Every structure is written in C-alpha cells, then in structure tokens.
Amino acid sequence: xxxxxxxxxxxxxxxxxxxxxxxxxxxxxxxxxxxxxxxxxxxxxxxxxxxxxxxxxxxxxxxxxxxxxxxxxxxxxxxxxxxxxxxxxxxxxxxxxxxxxxxxxxxxxxxxxxxxxxxxxxxxxxxxxxxxxxxxxxxxxxxxxxxxxxxxxxxxxxxxxxxxxxxxxxxxxxxxxxxxxxxxxxxxxxxxxxxxxxxxxxxxxxxxxxxxxxxxxxxxxxxxxxxxxxxxxxxxxxxxxxxxxxxxxxxxxxxxxxxxxxxxxxxxxxxxxxxxxxxxxxxxxxxxxxxxxxxxxxxxxxxxxxxxxxxxxxxxxxxxxxxxxxxxxxxxxxxxxxxxxxxxxxxxxxxxxx
Numbered sequence: 001x002x003x004x005x006x007x008x009x010x011x012x013x014x015x016x017x018x019x020x021x022x023x024x025x026x027x028x029x030x031x032x033x034x035x036x037x038x039x040x041x042x043x044x045x046x047x048x049x050x051x052x053x054x055x056x057x058x059x060x061x062x063x064x065x066x067x068x069x070x071x072x073x074x075x076x077x078x079x080x081x082x083x084x085x086x087x088x089x090x091x092x093x094x095x096x097x098x099x100x101x102x103x104x105x106x107x108x109x110x111x112x113x114x115x116x117x118x119x120x121x122x123x124x125x126x127x128x129x130x131x132x133x134x135x136x137x138x139x140x141x142x143x144x145x146x147x148x149x150x151x152x153x154x155x156x157x158x159x160x161x162x163x164x165x166x167x168x169x170x171x172x173x174x175x176x177x178x179x180x181x182x183x184x185x186x187x188x189x190x191x192x193x194x195x196x197x198x199x200x201x202x203x204x205x206x207x208x209x210x211x212x213x214x215x216x217x218x219x220x221x222x223x224x225x226x227x228x229x230x231x232x233x234x235x236x237x238x239x240x241x242x243x244x245x246x247x248x249x250x251x252x253x254x255x256x257x258x259x260x261x262x263x264x265x266x267x268x269x270x271x272x273x274x275x276x277x278x279x280x281x282x283x284x285x286x287x288x289x290x291x292x293x294x295x296x297x298x299x300x301x302x303x304x305x306x307x308x309x310x311x312x313x314x315x316x317x318x319x320x321x322x323x324x325x326x327x328x329x330x331x332x333x334x335x336x337x338x339x340x341x342x343x344x345x346x347x348x349x350x351x352x353x354x
Contacts, residue, residue: 002153003203004206009085011047015086016049022076028115034057035056035058036113037055040110040112056094056095057096057316071317073091096117098308104130129295135228139221139225146214150214164213165190168190170217174220
C-alpha cells in the first residue's frame with residue numbers, strides 16, 4: 001500500500017439516524033406487522049462507519065409480497081447519494097426462524113428492535129464452541145482483508161479504516177495483555193485519523209502504522225489458531241496445512257479452518273448444497289482430523305442455517321453479503337467462472353499429493 005486517498009464524505013450521526021427513520025417509515029407503512037425491523041452496530045465513528053439494518057419477513061407473508069419487500073430493500077440502499085455511501089452492504093434479510101438462529105453464523109453487535117414483532121435471539125454467544133469457530137472465521141477474514149490492503153498500490157481511507165476496525169475487534173477477543181494494549185492504541189489511532197483535516201502527514205503516519213500492525217495481527221493469529229487447534233480437534237494438525245483458495249495454494253500455519261475445511265466433514269445429505277460447493281471451492285487434505293464434539297455438532301447446525309440462506313437467495317433473490325461464515329459459498333452464490341476455475345485447480349491438488 002503506497003497511497004491512501006481521502007474518500008470520507010461529510011455525513012454525521014444524524015444522517016445515520018435519519019436514514020434509519022426513513023427505512024422504518026417505508027417498510028412500516030407498506031408492510032405493517034408482516035415485517036420486523038432491526039438495526040445493529042453503533043456507527044460510532046461517522047463518517048467512516050457503515051449503517052447496518054435488518055429486515056425479518058413474517059412466515060405468513062405471501063411469496064409475491066416477500067419478493068417485493070426484498071426488491072424494496074435493494075432499492076432503498078441505492079435510493080440516493082447518502083444511502084449509497086452509508087450502506088457498505090445490503091439490508092440483511094431473514095425469516096423469523098433464521099433470525100432467531102443467526103448468531104450461529106454471524107455477529108450483530110448492539111442489536112436494536114425498531115418495529116414489528118420482536119424475537120428472542122438464541123444465546124450462541126454463551127457457547128465456547130461458537131465463539132471459537134466464529135473467531136476462526138472472522139480472524140481469517142480480517143487477515144485476508146489486511147493482506148489485500150497491503151497489496152493495493154492506491155486505496156481509499158475508508159477501506160483502510162475498515163481494516164483497522166476488523167483488526168481491533170479480533171485483538172479485543174484475545175485474552176492477552178499485549179493484545180489489549182494493541183487494542184487501546186489502535187482505537188485511539190483510528191479516531192485520530194478520522195478527526196480533523198486530512199493531510200499528507202496523516203497519510204504518512206497511517207502508512208507507517210499499518211505494516212507493523214498487520215505483522216502483529218499475523219503473529220496473534222498464528223498463536224491463537226495453534227491454541228484453538230488443541231481444543232477443537234481429536235488430534236491437532238501437525239505442521240502446515242495446505243488449503244486451496246481461489247487464488248491457488250496458500251500455506252496456513254497449523255491451521256484447519258471452519259471456513260475452509262470443517263464443512264468437508266459433512267455428508268452430502270447433511271450439507272447438501274453447501275457441502276458440495278464447499279468441497280469444490282475449498283478441498284482439503286483427506287487425512288485431516290475431525291473436530292471433536294461439540295464443534296462437529298455446531299458445524300452441522302451452521303450448515304442448516306446456511307442452507308436456509310441459500311433458499312432465501314434462490315427464492316427471493318436475497319443478497320449474499322453476510323460475512324465470512326455465510327452462504328457466499330453456496331452453489332447459487334458461486335459464479336460459473338469460479339466453479340470452472342476450481343475444477344481446473346483440482347488436478348493441481350492431486351499433483352501436490354493431496
């Protein structure tokens with residue numbers, strides 16, 4: 001990363017609140033009690049933060065009305081320049097059953113009910129296995145995002161600040177005094193970059209801060225993955241594990257990802273569409289150890305939720321932008337080009353002895 005372009009727009013907290021009110025007004029007036037509306041995330045650093053809204057479709061909603069609501073949600077995030085900036089992904093859309101179980105596969109921090117019937121969300125946060133698998137997926141996603149930023153010659157400030165935010169959330173989960181110290185420094189530095197006027201001095205400071213931060217994140221990541229492996233697997237992986245990613249073979253130190261391996265333990269009937277797509281896109285070493293319970297049971301639960309997201313996408317065209325443990329690996333979310341590339345890469349695995 002050699003150059004950072006200032007791309008923040010002059011929106012304040014009031015803009016986030018006004019767009020939220022418009023969202024509630026539109027869907028409440030048009031769909032009434034057939035929908036439930038939620039907001040999550042605190043948008044604590046405007047204008048760098050994004051706006052996160054959720055829409056729950058009632059079970060008795062007709063398919064025609066449900067498709068109309070999904071289309072309205074997509075139009076809403078593109079309705080004007082302000083919404084196009086504030087939303088970095090679409091409105092998250094659920095069925096009631098899916099919404100209650102969504103903590104199995106992604107995080108909605110500071111969830112607030114805005115309108116319609118309210119639901120009691122499952123207490124997945126209380127389960128150590130859920131927290132472990134979530135850390136694996138989100139920390140890996142954060143690491144890949146930091147690595148992507150480092151490869152860019154020129155990138156926007158908002159994207160870099162988002163990378164710092166991802167790193168902050170993962171450091172915060174590590175029970176280690178050094179990690180907590182990094183957290184405090186990172187939060188203060190990020191706020192300093194947002195506040196005041198952008199300048200060449202700030203750009204230089206951010207470029208100088210980013211590379212050592214990414215190195216510390218990789219170090220933390222490797223250590224935590226090794227410790228997790230001891231808990232998760234019947235016999236921990238030894239040495240390095242080769243994982244096929246979209247870009248080809250990459251090495252991950254003693255790593256067996258829930259994101260890139262555990263789902264391969266599902267049978268075709270259990271994983272169905274998800275397992276087939278996952279095996280195609282992320283084939284792994286056949287001699288890898290299976291996760292012990294309760295991890296394997298949790299993975300099966302996650303697969304059921306992911307299948308429901310696949311169904312929503314296929315039936316109503318719901319966007320697949322819900323995070324690293326979500327359904328962008330499902331067949332309906334995998335482009336034909338990516339499928340063909342994966343098939344071409346399979347012989348490479350066999351040549352590597354995998």
